[in-house]
Amino acid sequence: MVNLILEDSFGYLFARITSKLQKELLRAFKSNGYNDITVTHWAILRCLWQENGQTQSELADRLDKENANITRMLDAMEKNELVQRRPHENDRRSYRIFLTEKGRALKDGLISIEKDVDEECTKSLSEKEKREFKRLLKIIYEDIS
Numbered sequence: 001m002v003n004l005i006l007e008d009s010f011g012y013l014f015a016r017i018t019s020k021l022q023k024e025l026l027r028a029f030k031s032n033g034y035n036d037i038t039v040t041h042w043a044i045l046r047c048l049w050q051e052n053g054q055t056q057s058e059l060a061d062r063l064d065k066e067n068a069n070i071t072r073m074l075d076a077m078e079k080n081e082l083v084q085r086r087p088h089e090n091d092r093r094s095y096r097i098f099l100t101e102k103g104r105a106l107k108d109g110l111i112s113i114e115k116d117v118d119e120e121c122t123k124s125l126s127e128k129e130k131r132e133f134k135r136l137l138k139i140i141y142e143d144i145s
Contacts, residue, residue: 010140021117022039024117025113025114025117026038026039028116029110034110034113037110038073040063040073041073041076042114044077044083045106047063048099048103052098055088055096057094059097074097077103081100081102084098
């Protein structure tokens with residue numbers, strides 16, 4: 001017999017958690033004065049804080065997003081002076097994405113907010129359970145890939 005209880009579905013649970021986490025992160029950004037930062041902007045900034053100068057395609061691959069979505073996000077981020085596109089030195093069709101001073105300056109504040117949200121959302125888990133949960137999520141992600 002097939003289990004029809006929605007709450008027993010991994011897909012449903014992941015989608016529900018993802019939605020709530022994104023809403024909470026966005027709420028925290030806005031309540032701390034980061035009104036122009038979306039969850040996708042934050043993810044792009046995180047990638048660039050880790051490795052500045054990635055191409056749009058590299059960002060799209062890393063974030064599992066369509067190139068067109070990344071283009072729209074980068075357009076908004078460039079308009080807000082968080083990033084700038086520079087022609088790729090070896091590929092005329094491609095651009096590298098670099099943080100501006102303004103984009104670099106957001107790092108400590110946004111990372112602090114993210115850490116607070118992560119801690120609030122996992123407050124019922126021990127440190128060992130948090131590590132195990134991350135490990136299991138990575139395995140599930142690889143299995144899907």
